[in-house]
Amino acid sequence: MLEVRELSTSYGAVRALQEVTFTAPRGEVTAVLGANGAGKTTLLRTITGLVRAQSGSASYDGRELTRTAPELMPGLGIAHVPEGRGVITELTVEENLRLGGLGRGGRVRPEELERIYELFPALADRRAALAHVLSGGERQMLVLGRALMAEPTVLLLDEPSLGLAPRIVAQLFELLQSLVVEQGLTVLLVEQNARSALSIAHRGVVLSLGRVVVDERADVLAGDDQLRHAYLGF
Amino acid sequence: MQQLVNTLLGGLTLGMVYAAFALALVLIWRSTRIVNFAQAPMAMVTTFVALRIIEGGHSYWLGFAAALVAGLVLGAVVERVLIRPVEGKAEINAVILTLGLFIVLHALAAVVFGNRYRSFPAAFGIRGIEVGDTTIALTGFGIFTIVAVLVVMGLLVLLFRFTDLGLRMRAAAFNQEVARLLGVRVGRMLTLGWALASLVGSLAGLLIAGGSLVHPGYMDAVVVYGFVAAVLGGLDSPAGAVVGGLLLGLSLSLVSGYVGSQLVALAALAILMAVLLLRPQGLFSQARERRV
Amino acid sequence: MRRLLGQPLVLALLGAVVIIVVLTGVDDFRAVQLTQMAYLGIAAGGLTVLTGLNGQISLGHGALMAIGAYTTALLLQDDEPTLPLLAVLVVATVVTLVVGAAIGVAAARLHGPYLAGATLALAVAVPGIALYFGDTLGGEQGLRVRVPDPPGWLLDAAYFVTGQDLTPSTYVAFLGWFVLVVTYVGLAHLSRGRVGRRWRAVRDDEVAAEVAGIALGRARVSAFVVSAAAAGAAGFVMAVSVRLAAPSGYSLTLSLMLLTAVVLGGLGTLSGALVGAALLTFLPQVITDAGVSAGLDDIRAAELAPLVYGLVLVAVVLLAPAGLVGSLRLAWHRLRATTTSKGAT
Numbered sequence: 126m127l128e129v130r131e132l133s134t135s136y137g138a139v140r141a142l143q144e145v146t147f148t149a150p151r152g153e154v155t156a157v158l159g160a161n162g163a164g165k166t167t168l169l170r171t172i173t174g175l176v177r178a179q180s181g182s183a184s185y186d187g188r189e190l191t192r193t194a195p196e197l198m199p200g201l202g203i204a205h206v207p208e209g210r211g212v213i214t215e216l217t218v219e220e221n222l223r224l225g226g227l228g229r230g231g232r233v234r235p236e237e238l239e240r241i242y243e244l245f246p247a248l249a250d251r252r253a254a255l256a257h258v259l260s261g262g263e264r265q266m267l268v269l270g271r272a273l274m275a276e277p278t279v280l281l282l283d284e285p286s287l288g289l290a291p292r293i294v295a296q297l298f299e300l301l302q303s304l305v306v307e308q309g310l311t312v313l314l315v316e317q318n319a320r321s322a323l324s325i326a327h328r329g330v331v332l333s334l335g336r337v338v339v340d341e342r343a344d345v346l347a348g349d350d351q352l353r354h355a356y357l358g359f
Numbered sequence: 360m361q362q363l364v365n366t367l368l369g370g371l372t373l374g375m376v377y378a379a380f381a382l383a384l385v386l387i388w389r390s391t392r393i394v395n396f397a398q399a400p401m402a403m404v405t406t407f408v409a410l411r412i413i414e415g416g417h418s419y420w421l422g423f424a425a426a427l428v429a430g431l432v433l434g435a436v437v438e439r440v441l442i443r444p445v446e447g448k449a450e451i452n453a454v455i456l457t458l459g460l461f462i463v464l465h466a467l468a469a470v471v472f473g474n475r476y477r478s479f480p481a482a483f484g485i486r487g488i489e490v491g492d493t494t495i496a497l498t499g500f501g502i503f504t505i506v507a508v509l510v511v512m513g514l515l516v517l518l519f520r521f522t523d524l525g526l527r528m529r530a531a532a533f534n535q536e537v538a539r540l541l542g543v544r545v546g547r548m549l550t551l552g553w554a555l556a557s558l559v560g561s562l563a564g565l566l567i568a569g570g571s572l573v574h575p576g577y578m579d580a581v582v583v584y585g586f587v588a589a590v591l592g593g594l595d596s597p598a599g600a601v602v603g604g605l606l607l608g609l610s611l612s613l614v615s616g617y618v619g620s621q622l623v624a625l626a627a628l629a630i631l632m633a634v635l636l637l638r639p640q641g642l643f644s645q646a647r648e649r650r651v
Numbered sequence: 652m653r654r655l656l657g658q659p660l661v662l663a664l665l666g667a668v669v670i671i672v673v674l675t676g677v678d679d680f681r682a683v684q685l686t687q688m689a690y691l692g693i694a695a696g697g698l699t700v701l702t703g704l705n706g707q708i709s710l711g712h713g714a715l716m717a718i719g720a721y722t723t724a725l726l727l728q729d730d731e732p733t734l735p736l737l738a739v740l741v742v743a744t745v746v747t748l749v750v751g752a753a754i755g756v757a758a759a760r761l762h763g764p765y766l767a768g769a770t771l772a773l774a775v776a777v778p779g780i781a782l783y784f785g786d787t788l789g790g791e792q793g794l795r796v797r798v799p800d801p802p803g804w805l806l807d808a809a810y811f812v813t814g815q816d817l818t819p820s821t822y823v824a825f826l827g828w829f830v831l832v833v834t835y836v837g838l839a840h841l842s843r844g845r846v847g848r849r850w851r852a853v854r855d856d857e858v859a860a861e862v863a864g865i866a867l868g869r870a871r872v873s874a875f876v877v878s879a880a881a882a883g884a885a886g887f888v889m890a891v892s893v894r895l896a897a898p899s900g901y902s903l904t905l906s907l908m909l910l911t912a913v914v915l916g917g918l919g920t921l922s923g924a925l926v927g928a929a930l931l932t933f934l935p936q937v938i939t940d941a942g943v944s945a946g947l948d949d950i951r952a953a954e955l956a957p958l959v960y961g962l963v964l965v966a967v968v969l970l971a972p973a974g975l976v977g978s979l980r981l982a983w984h985r986l987r988a989t990t991t992s993k994g995a996t
Contacts, residue, residue: 445969
C-alpha cells in the first residue's frame with residue numbers, strides 16, 4: 126500500500142503541493158487527475174525524491190520514500206516512469222531494457238528480456254536499433270517494458286498516453302490492466318486523459334493547484350456529472 | 360618519397376597520442392558537458408610522478424603504472440571536489456574552473472619538481488628501424504605508442520559496449536535523471552568517467568614524454584591539439600575523436616615537415632576554425648545539429 | 652554629488668590628478684611596476700567588457716596584445732622615429748582591431764567551451780608566427796623597441812608642474828596611464844550606452860535579444876572588436892615599457908593572467924579589472940618574498956604567485972562567482988539595504 130500523508134513542496138515561492146493525502150491500495154490502479162500545472166508530475170517526483178519534500182511523507186509498506194535517494198527506488202520495488210517518454214535515445218532498445226533490469230541489482234538473464242519481448246512484440250524486432258528511431262508508441266512500450274524489467278511492485282506512471290493515438294492508448298491501458306490483475310501491481314497513474322484513465326482505475330484522485338479536491342471511487346467519479354464537468358472537462 | 364613516408368609515420372605515431380588525448384576530452388564532455396582544459400597539466404603532473412619513481416632507481420614500468428594510477432586518482436578527486444559543485448551551472452564557470460586548475464597544477468609542478476627541462480626515458484629504442492639500408496622514422500617506442508593506445512581503446516570499447524558497468528556509465532552520461540530513476544548511482548559513474556579519462560590523458564602524457572624532455576608546460580600545446588582533434592571528430596563521438604586524432608596527427612606532421620614546425624599550432628587553429636565554421640558537429644558525430 | 656561622481660569623464664579627471672600626484676612621487680622601479688599595472692589593466696578592461704558584458708570568453712587576449720606589441724616594435728625600429736609615439740599607438744590599436752574583427756567574426760558563432768578552445772589555440776599559435784618569420788619579427792630574441800625621447804615641450808611642462816625632471820620610465824608610466832584613462836572612459840561610455848545594453852541583452856538571453864531586433868552576430872563582433880582594440884593598446888604600452896617584443900612575453904601565461912585579473916576583480920566591471928591588474932602586478936613580489944623566507948629557492952618561490960592566483964581563481968568560481976570586487980559590492984549593498992529603509996542607489 127502506497128500512503129501519501131500531508132505531502133507539501135514548493136518551487137521557490139510557488140506552492141506546488143499542499144498537504145496532499147491519499148492512499149493507493151495494493152493491486153489497484155489509482156488515477157491522479159487534474160489540469161496542467163495541478164501538481165501531478167510534481168507529486169510523482171516528490172514521492173521518488175527527485176524533488177525535495179518540505180513536509181509530510183510518502184511511504185510504501187511502512188518504508189519512507191521521500192527522504193530516500195531516487196537511485197534506491199528500483200531496489201525497493203518502485204518504478205517511476207517519467208513523462209516525456211524517458212527513453213535514453215543514445216542507447217539501443219535492448220540496452221534500455223537491460224538497464225531497467227540492472228536497477229534491481231544482479232545480472233540480467235536472457236529469459237527476462239524475452240518475457241518483455243513477448244509482452245511487446247514490436248520491441249523484439251528492433252532490439253538492436255537505437256531508441257532514437259522508435260515512434261511515440263514504441264517509446265512508451267519501451268519505458269514500460271524497461272520499468273517491468275526491474276520486477277517492481279509499484280508503478281508510478283507519468284502521462285503514458287501523452288501524444289499517442291487513441292487506439293494505442295487503449296492497447297496500452299488494456300495491457301496495464303492485465304498486469305495489475307496478473308501480478309498484483311500497485312499503480313499510480315498520472316493522466317490528463319481522465320476518461321481513459323478512469324476506465325481502468327479503481328480510484329480517482331483529482332488535484333487542483335496542488336491540493337486534493339476529490340478522492341473518490343473511479344466509477345462514482347466517472348458517473349458524477351457535476352464532478353466531471355468541474356474538474357475533468359468531459 | 361622517403362621523407363614523405365617518414366613524415367606520415369611520424370604523424371601516425373603522434374596522431375595516436377592525440378587520439379588518446381582527444382578521447383579523454385570526449386569521455387568527459389559526453390558525461391558532464393565540460394571541456395577539461397586542465398587535462399594537460401593533470402597528465403603532466405602524473406608524468407612527473409613517474410619520473411620521480413624512475414629517477415629513484417625503480418623500473419620504467421613501475422613509474423608507468425604509478426602514473427596511470429595517479430591519473431585515475433587525480434581525475435576522481437578533481438571531479439568529486441572541484442567539478443561536482445559547478446555541474447549544471449553556467450558553462451563559463453566550468454571553463455574558468457578548469458583553467459584555474461590548469462594554473463594551479465602548472466605552478467605546483469614547478470614548485471615541487473622544478474621548472475627546468477628534464478629528459479624522460481623511453482621503454483624501447485628511440486632510433487628508427489632499419490629496413491634494408493634505409494632507416495625509417497618508426498621507432499621501437501613509436502610502435503609501443505601505437506600498440507598502447509590501441510590496447511587502451513580496445514579495453515574502453517569492451518568496458519562501454521559489453522559490461523553492465525559500461526552501460527550504467529553511458530546511461531549516466533546521456534540522461535542523468537532517467538539513469539537515477541533506474542537505480543544508477545550517477546555521481547559515482549561521473550567520478551569514474553573522469554577517473555578513466557584522466558588515466559587515458561596520463562597515458563598520452565607518458566607517450567609524449569618518452570625519450571623526450573619534460574617540464575611543467577610540455578603538454579600545453581597538446582591540450583589544444585587534443586581539443587582540435589576532438590572537435591574534428593565531433594565532441595560527442597569517441598570513435599570520431601580517434602579518427603580526428605589520427606587526421607590531425609598526419610596533417611600537423613605534414614605541416615611540420617614541409618612548412619615549418621613553428622606553424623604547427625597555427626595550422627591546428629586553422630583546422631579548428633575550418634571545422635567549426637563549416638561542419639560544427641564534427642566529421643563523425645551522430646548529432647545532426649549542434650550549437651557550438 | 653553622487654551623480655556627478657558617477658560620470659566617467661569626472662572620474663577620469665579625478666583619476667588623472669591622482670595619477671599625476673602618484674607618478675611624480677615614485678622612483679623608476681615603481682614607475683615600471685605601475686606601467687605594468689597599466690597595460691594589464693587596459694587589456695583586462697577590454698576583456699572584462701567582452702566576458703562580463705557580452706558573455707564571450709577569450710583565452711587569446713595575450714595573443715592580441717602580441718599583435719599590438721609587434722606592430723609597435725616594427726614601427727619603432729629606427730633611432731629616428733618615423734612616426735610620433737601617439738601615431739604608433741593609433742596604428743597598433745587599429746591593426747589589432749582589424750585582426751580582432753576577423754577573429755570576432757569567427758568567434759561570434761561559437762560559445763562557451765568552443766570559444767574557449769578556439770581562443771586557447773590562438774594563444775598557443777601566435778608566438779609561433781614570430782618564430783617562423785624570424786627575419787622580420789626577430790625570432791626567439793624578438794624585436795628591440797626604440798622609444799623616442801619625450802618631446803621638449805612635455806619635459807618643460809612636466810618640470811613646471813612637478814618640479815622634477817621626467818625620467819624615461821616615468822614618461823612611459825605617464826603614457827601608459829594616459830592610455831588607460833582614455834581606454835576606460837571609452838569603454839565606460841560604450842558599456843553604459845545603447846551598445847552596452849545590446850551586449851548585455853545578448854549575454855542574458857539570446858532569443859529575447861533577437862526578438863527585440865538585436866543582430867546577435869553584430870553585437871558579438873562589435874564587443875570582440877572593442878575588446879581587441881583595448882588589447883592592442885595594451886600591447887603598445889607593454890612593448891614601449893619593456894622595450895622588447897618577444898614571443899616569450901606573450902605566451903599562454905599572459906592570456907591566463909588577464910583572465911585571472913577579470914575574474915578576481917569580478918566579471919564586467921572596469922574597477923574590478925583595475926583591481927585585478929593591481930593584484931597581478933604587486934602581489935607576486937610579496938608572495939615570492941614570503942616563499943623565499945620560508946626556505947624555497949628563488950625559482951621555485953617565483954612559482955608561488957601563480958599558484959596562489961590559480962587557487963584564488965578556483966575558489967572564486969566555487970565560493971564567490973561575482974568575483975572579489977563584485978562580492979564586496981554585493982555585501983555592501985546588502986548592508987545598506989538592511990541599514991537604510993530606502994535601499995541602495
